Amino acid sequence: MNLHSTRRLSWCWLLTAVFLIAGTLQLSAAEGDWGVTVDLEATGRVEEDEWSDAETTFSLNTALWTRTLLPTPDRPGATLELATQLGYLYTDDRPYLFDVDLFRLRGVYPTLIAGRAGLLEQTFGRYRFSDPSGRVLSHLADGFGMGVRYPSWNLNFGFSTTAFQLNPSSSIRMTDADVADADDSDLRFGPGRGIGMIELGIPELLGAHGLRVGLTAQTDLRSPELDDETIDSVYYTLVLAGPVVGALYYDLNATLMQARSTVGTEEEDTLGVQAGARLRYFAEQFLSSRAVLSVLYASGDKDDNISRFRPISRGSAGTVFTEKIEDLVVTELGFSLRPFSAMGNGAAAGIQTGVNWKSFFKATELTADDTANLGVLEPGEGQWYGNEIMLSISARIFADLGIGLSGGVFLPITSEDLGVFGKDAEAEYFGRFEISTGF
Amino acid sequence: MKSRGVLTVLGCIFLLAGTNLWAQSNEFIDAVLAEEQMSYGSAAYLLLASAGRISADAGPREAIEYLESQGLGLADKIQDSTISLGEYSFLVMQVYGIPGGLMYRVLPGPRYATRELAHRGIIQGRSYNTIRLSSERGMRILGRVLQLDERGLL
Numbered sequence: 001m002n003l004h005s006t007r008r009l010s011w012c013w014l015l016t017a018v019f020l021i022a023g024t025l026q027l028s029a030a031e032g033d034w035g036v037t038v039d040l041e042a043t044g045r046v047e048e049d050e051w052s053d054a055e056t057t058f059s060l061n062t063a064l065w066t067r068t069l070l071p072t073p074d075r076p077g078a079t080l081e082l083a084t085q086l087g088y089l090y091t092d093d094r095p096y097l098f099d100v101d102l103f104r105l106r107g108v109y110p111t112l113i114a115g116r117a118g119l120l121e122q123t124f125g126r127y128r129f130s131d132p133s134g135r136v137l138s139h140l141a142d143g144f145g146m147g148v149r150y151p152s153w154n155l156n157f158g159f160s161t162t163a164f165q166l167n168p169s170s171s172i173r174m175t176d177a178d179v180a181d182a183d184d185s186d187l188r189f190g191p192g193r194g195i196g197m198i199e200l201g202i203p204e205l206l207g208a209h210g211l212r213v214g215l216t217a218q219t220d221l222r223s224p225e226l227d228d229e230t231i232d233s234v235y236y237t238l239v240l241a242g243p244v245v246g247a248l249y250y251d252l253n254a255t256l257m258q259a260r261s262t263v264g265t266e267e268e269d270t271l272g273v274q275a276g277a278r279l280r281y282f283a284e285q286f287l288s289s290r291a292v293l294s295v296l297y298a299s300g301d302k303d304d305n306i307s308r309f310r311p312i313s314r315g316s317a318g319t320v321f322t323e324k325i326e327d328l329v330v331t332e333l334g335f336s337l338r339p340f341s342a343m344g345n346g347a348a349a350g351i352q353t354g355v356n357w358k359s360f361f362k363a364t365e366l367t368a369d370d371t372a373n374l375g376v377l378e379p380g381e382g383q384w385y386g387n388e389i390m391l392s393i394s395a396r397i398f399a400d401l402g403i404g405l406s407g408g409v410f411l412p413i414t415s416e417d418l419g420v421f422g423k424d425a426e427a428e429y430f431g432r433f434e435i436s437t438g439f
Numbered sequence: 440m441k442s443r444g445v446l447t448v449l450g451c452i453f454l455l456a457g458t459n460l461w462a463q464s465n466e467f468i469d470a471v472l473a474e475e476q477m478s479y480g481s482a483a484y485l486l487l488a489s490a491g492r493i494s495a496d497a498g499p500r501e502a503i504e505y506l507e508s509q510g511l512g513l514a515d516k517i518q519d520s521t522i523s524l525g526e527y528s529f530l531v532m533q534v535y536g537i538p539g540g541l542m543y544r545v546l547p548g549p550r551y552a553t554r555e556l557a558h559r560g561i562i563q564g565r566s567y568n569t570i571r572l573s574s575e576r577g578m579r580i581l582g583r584v585l586q587l588d589e590r591g592l593l
Contacts, residue, residue, distance in 0.1 A: 030569065031567065031569050031570050031571065032567050032569060032570070033550075033553075033566075033567035033568055033569065033570075035554075067565075067567055069565075069567070069570065344591055344592055345559070345587075345592045345593065396558075398539075398540035398541050399539070399540035399543075399554055399555045399557075399558035399559075400540040400541050400542050400543075400551075400554065401540065401541050437541070439542045
């Protein structure tokens with residue numbers, strides 16, 4: 001695709017989006033709302049002893065959003081809502097990126113099934129699809145969903161595709177080919193996947209302990225070139241959450257992955273596992289404190305039985321340490337408080353400070369392939385990547401103005417016996433300043 | 440039924456306001472509950488009575504007159520006109536003197552009043568300024584305002 005056709009497509013895309021948004025703005029004059037958000041972010045990242053090579057980025061993200069309640073004649077208690085958001089992103093390496101961040105039509109209707117009152121929900125358009133844990137899939141997609149909700153249980157299912165997500169906006173990076181596409185500026189759309197999901201929730205399975213079970217399946221819609229891998233996979237997820245005692249809460253999640261990867265005419269079936277546990281403590285009386293302790297495991301290529309866990313959308317293990325959550329164990333300890341929360345409702349009361357510690361471990365022993373992927377010349381013999389410490393302070397000065405400052409460091413383990421990166425590994429520093437406002 | 444919740448909220452309103460309106464307000468409560476949507480007169484009376492800005496035996500008409508005398512009235516509205524969530528929010532902000540955000544200070548009005556109250560957790564659920572406001576929701580919003588006011592958090 002040449003530059004001219006790319007630009008032409010960009011403008012067609014933009015004009016279509018503007019037309020749709022303008023239409024809903026007109027509608028929202030009846031019952032609805034609209035607004036504009038503006039988010040500025042500056043980040044810096046640098047390795048120890050390489051201060052002159054600091055990598056800095058600046059981004060401006062602004063969006064026009066609308067919410068419109070549409071008439072629902074002859075359906076008492078029903079609501080039909082159209083939500084749209086057109087985003088514009090400026091970054092140093094890409095002067096503009098227009099995208100439709102949200103285009104969702106959602107109807108909620110009171111219904112009766114077997115004499116019991118509940119809600120029927122139908123959703124259509126572009127919106128975020130997530131699996132019960134949020135760790136397999138959490139991504140915008142185009143599709144539809146339906147659900148029924150009762151106090152004692154709810155059931156949801158949906159079908160969608162990521163084939164129309166712009167390539168720079170997509171974090172669907174399951175295969176090497178997907179990853180390679182991320183840097184291909186000629187590609188308009190990101191990796192295409194067809195996704196189906198179904199989820200059953202029981203909010204009060206045992207007292208306040210809730211259960212969610214889900215099945216998420218994806219099929220690779222790419223047209224593979226020679227030697228490109230395609231992958232189809234199914235994920236069975238279970239999430240259990242509830243109180244432990246007082247203001248201490250837990251949540252547990254586990255996902256089993258069944259995948260079939262195909263390269264040419266060769267097929268390979270694999271199993272992967274991801275599991276996590278988290279404790280959270282809330283102490284409003286002590287300066288609105290929050291504490292979190294968690295552990296997350298994602299399997300790697302261990303033996304014939306268990307292989308690398310490959311989620312549909314790629315998440316990042318940490319803020320400074322940005323490896324994907326595959327073949328990894330992450331432990332986390334975090335604490336935050338609002339030091340001036342006793343000062344009423346002024347701007348100072350909204351100041352929040354936090355500290356977060358993460359440790360990262362490779363789930364399996366280091367192989368030559370891993371060493372090559374990590375770009376390490378003299379690796380260690382252990383499985384401990386290192387520790388990440390983040391400090392943050394943020395303030396919501398007004399309802400429509402917030403600022404945030406965060407900084408941190410990733411300290412690799414340089415012990416050859418324990419570490420992955422070897423004795424020459426260096427610390428990496430990170431800083432970020434954010435301002436968000438809107439009108 | 441919704442009546443019970445609304446009565447509870449109204450009870451809180453008058454108790455918190457330190458007034459003795461409960462007995463004589465039964466008729467008013469019935470009238471408000473009879474309104475599917477909050478009227479301008481009911482909103483003005485509820486807000487001003489709960490804030491102690493008008494006397495206990497005043498009515499919606501006197502409440503509107505008071506608002507207009509203070510330059511706080513809503514343009515193009517009469518006593519029985521229904522009001523939107525945004526208009527009600529704007530009245531709440533003005534009657535209780537709640538400071539707004541940046542945009543509210545530049546352009547005070549229903550849009551940014553709604554966002555301010557939503558940010559403070561006073562408005563829960565959909566917070567579109569042009570949305571219709573039921574009487575029940577209006578009284579729940581007022582109940583939250585009074586709770587925060589009592590704790591000095593407005």
